[in-house]
Amino acid sequence: MLAFLRRHWLLLVLLAGGVTLRVITWLAYQPALLYIDTFRYIDNLEALRPTDLNPLGYTVVLKAMLGVGNLAFAAAAQHVLGLLIAIVLYLLTLRYTSRTWLAALVAAPVLLDAYQLHIEQNLMSEVWFQALLVAALWVLLSRGEPKWWRAAIAGVLLGAAVLTRTIGITMIVPFVLYLIMAGGAWRSKEGWKRIGVRAGAGLLAFAVVLVSYAGYFKSQAGIWGLTGAQGNVLYGRAAVVADCDKLPQEDKTLLLFCPEEPLGERFGVDFYTHYRYGDPSWPTTELPPDRSKQTLADQFAKRVMREQPVDFTLAVLKDFAKNFGPVKMTSLNDVPAERWHFQTTYPYYIVGENSVEMFNQTSLYFDGVTPSVNTDLATFLRNYQLHGGYLWGPALAALGLLGLLGAFGVGRARRSGLRSAAFLATSSGLILLLGSAAFEFSWRYQLPALVLMPLGGVLGLAAMLGWGKRDPAAPVRRPKLSDYPDEVDSGAVADFHRRYGEARLTPLVVVIAAFNEAKGIGAVLRDMPKECEGLPISTLVVVDGGTDDTAEIAERNGAYVCVAPRNRGQGGALRLGYHLAAERGARYVVTTDADGQYVNEEMPMLIKPLLAGEADFVTGSRRMGTEEHDSKVRWLGVRVFAVLASILTMRKITDTSFGFRGMHAQLAASVTLREPQYQSSELLLGVLARGARVLEVPMSMHLRNNGKSKKGGSIRYGANYARVMTWTWLREYVFGGARRHPMTPRASFEQQEQRRSPEKTGVS
Incomplete structure (x- = not known):
């Protein structure tokens, strides 16, 4: 109490x-x-x-x-x-x-x-x-x-x-x-x-x-x-401002409703509404049988509004403004x-x-x-x-x-x-x-x-x-991620350590972010190859605080599973996956989705340029390859954002949001990633800003094998994607001084790899 x-x-x-x-x-x-x-x-x-x-x-x-x-x-x-x-x-x-x-x-x-x-x-x-x-x-x-x-x-x-x-x-x-x-x-x-x-x-x-x-x-x-x-609702208002000379002079009956008092000497709206119109003996002249008093009052008011719209509007606004007078x-x-x-x-x-x-x-x-x-x-x-x-x-x-x-x-x-x-x-x-x-x-x-x-x-x-609670009717916008590792990252890594001890991952790790993907994750993992271009593959599924049995299904299908204690969005899950893979010995990271949109057999197209030293970051492009789509708005958005990214980075880009990508693990872990969702353009612009060599290759994209996107509808998705792309460019290129201290990722990464022992890299 x-x-x-x-x-x-x-x-x-x-x-x-x-x-x-x-x-x-x-x-x-x-x-x-x-x-x-x-x-x-x-x-x-x-x-x-x-x-x-x-x-x-x-x-x-x-x-x-x-x-x-x-x-x-x-x-x-x-x-x-x-x-x-x-x-x-x-x-x-x-x-x-x-x-x-x-x-x-x-x-x-x-x-x-x-x-x-x-x-x-x-x-x-x-x-x-x-x-x-x-x-x-x-x-x-x-x-x-x-x-x-x-x-x-x-x-x-x-x-x-x-x-x-x-x-x-x-x-x-x-x-x-x-x-x-x-x-x-x-x-x-x-x-x-x-x-x-x-x-x-x-x-x-x-x-x-x-x-x-x-x-x-x-x-x-x-x-x-x-x-x-x-x-009589509008008649009184019209009678106060009516200039009778502007009314049709041939309609003598309508003119009966024009006040006899000259402009400037008229009474108020209340008088003409209740006393003049309300007088049962007014007008004194007999009206024709086909035009009643009410009909003529309506016609008079409408004619005044049509002939004198400015006068009528100003009179209304003048009275409206009186509500805010001090006395x-x-x-x-x-x-x-x-x-x-x-x-x-x-x-x-x-x-x-x-x-x-x-x-x-x-x-x-x-x-x-x-x-x-x-x-x-x-x-x-x-x-x-x-x-x-x-x-x-x-x-x-x-x-x-x-x-x-x-x-x-x-x-x-x-x-x-x-x-x-x-x-x-x-x-x-x-x-x-x-x-x-x-x-x-x-x-x-x-x-x-x-x-x-x-x-x-x-x-x-x-x-x-900023004193308000969140409106339950408003869409949730997740807060930006703090630096890695935050509280969620630390909890997830500690849980991973309890599950797998000091186990090392293979040189090539496929990272999959999954939130309530129990219906589709099994098929994706069963279709995952065991090796690519001579490199053994480990699959790391980062469960982003889900509520279904995605984690159990992923483990049954041979994947390593890292469980985040709460949902933060795909960006947070992938960032956690990049760092965990790099810390556990991965040289290369491939990302794919848990919904079966990408073709695992096309993975060599991502890995070959990395192994050959031709690129540091390889991304698929549906525009260079093939695509299935169920939204014309998103089809258009892919092309619009590609043009925007090309202008911002001064290099040709055809697809900024393709989720099937390959990259050096250390490169992925070195990029500043703060977006909990709509993160694909943030990663792409981030690696470009660091001077990494980016290559696009033609690949295929299918429709989801189950469910629907968790990123919202096309308009909301597009608005947020544009926001993320623009702010990433400002952060990395305008305020971050992109290319002021360029790096040569291939030499840097190769030198790091050469210094690693076979035991640390997992290579036998």
Whole structure:
């Protein structure tokens, strides 16, 4: 318990503050705060009409809350939901970083922001909309790369969010983009199949929710739709900026919707949306039977957007930018910020004739009391709110910037697994703000971003500074190898010594790296020749931390086996094999794969040039010989990387990744090898940088005899291969001073061999 308290003390302090503020808010305004929208929800509790201004999502929730309690109970439930949202965001952040203070920063705005407290006391849809968004994020982000069923659950949650607040429809964009990005699946052909499945499942689930609701809407209204607000959503925005002289003058009916106030003297979006359009007696002129008020409003808005795209866009962006202002003030013609401020008297808004009586009757009906205010508590809340008790606009902008920078890979974020999560949270918040601004600006519409952008900003910061845990949805990139021998090498060599004592290997050793190759290794070893060009052959299988019985099968088929205690990648296994072979007396090393892609009978083509002193490193080339391939991308990649290597090394190379190679054992052990995977170009460029004579010979390459490559799909493989080749060239040729101290490998190696005794080399 003490350890728990020490670890999470900051959240507990913030949580105590959040609980205290919510209790004060609940006690200050009894039984709850009622807003204009509240009466629309209450009026529709029994009929559940889908054609009203607001969709039915919150109406159904409110009906359920009032079914078990009253207005005060509903407000209390929303406060509890706000606390749960903060806790979920805290736990979600800890999935990605172990720094609890960062997680506490994510929870703090929800716990302490006065505008959040105000909206929770209001019987409106915002807090439930927030909860659905956070639930969708939890499903997508909390347990590794999203499977199809999790994408489907998130699609259902986002569909429900749309039915709570229609602005949620904009979430489909970051939702789909995240399903493409998550786990780096887009880097491979197999990954795109996963993307297709999960994106299809998510979109289908999202569509099922909305189409089902739209079907209910059609059964009531005769047309497809989601809300009765469709006709006036964009009309208000268009009316503010419309230049009526640019509209078609011959369409007199459409011109009826142009405001009579001249440009520069227009009212705000809210006025034209709710008061002008909402006036049942407007327009006063009778409309033709084939063009309804809603149809004409839609046509008017679309025509304005088409004729004045710049004016329309600038108006939206201007309102979008208001979200990041330092002071929450009321700009000209905006919805008054005062509506979202705590008042010292109960706020009665005009909702029709006898508005005060309507408030009182509603409160009496559900709670048996009239609305009331505790002046002392309300004064405290108002002072708290107006003197900085909210998330500062520039801070929200900074969080958005941090989230985007982290998502785009700035700093250490380039290799971080937090990028897709930062992108989802940040882009979701921004697109909701932008979508809301396309309608009109209100400080109320900023609140969904309160639960999204702090999460995205913190994850972006953690990614850039390297403070994140590895995202389970991100592909694993093995760390570079340290100098030989590292801890894994030492453990493997010690185990080899226990197995075989001081046994010496033959002058020619075939090294095979194997990771879970039990199905194919036996056939490769049974086909291995016993000698080549008069040299006896030892086969050394380096088992790279596998989990099957590869080691046992290899030993049964006559191979020496070296078992690495954990998996590091083919590069680590081969490097271990080079050094072990050289230390145990090998003059020459041949590498081949455990999957049967190469023809053992072609081994003399590798050994003859070495024995004749014509080369120090001999590699096969499928382009000079023959090849079978099952990927056009990799077929092309072989040729592209050959051109790149030729340019970098200033010599012709036709195949950089052929795995059947022969070389002096000491040469292989002398090259700097740091790459755990995609190591073939590192070895080739490394021996060239040391001045070794490299020869390519025509050889054959077949398809694998079992399984599939462990190096990832073609796109991922190509990206990593290019990275390794480029960095090896920079290390060896640019920073390493290649050829500044050239060696003559043949003379050097021959002199070393001549000094060896027959007993040390294993030659009889």
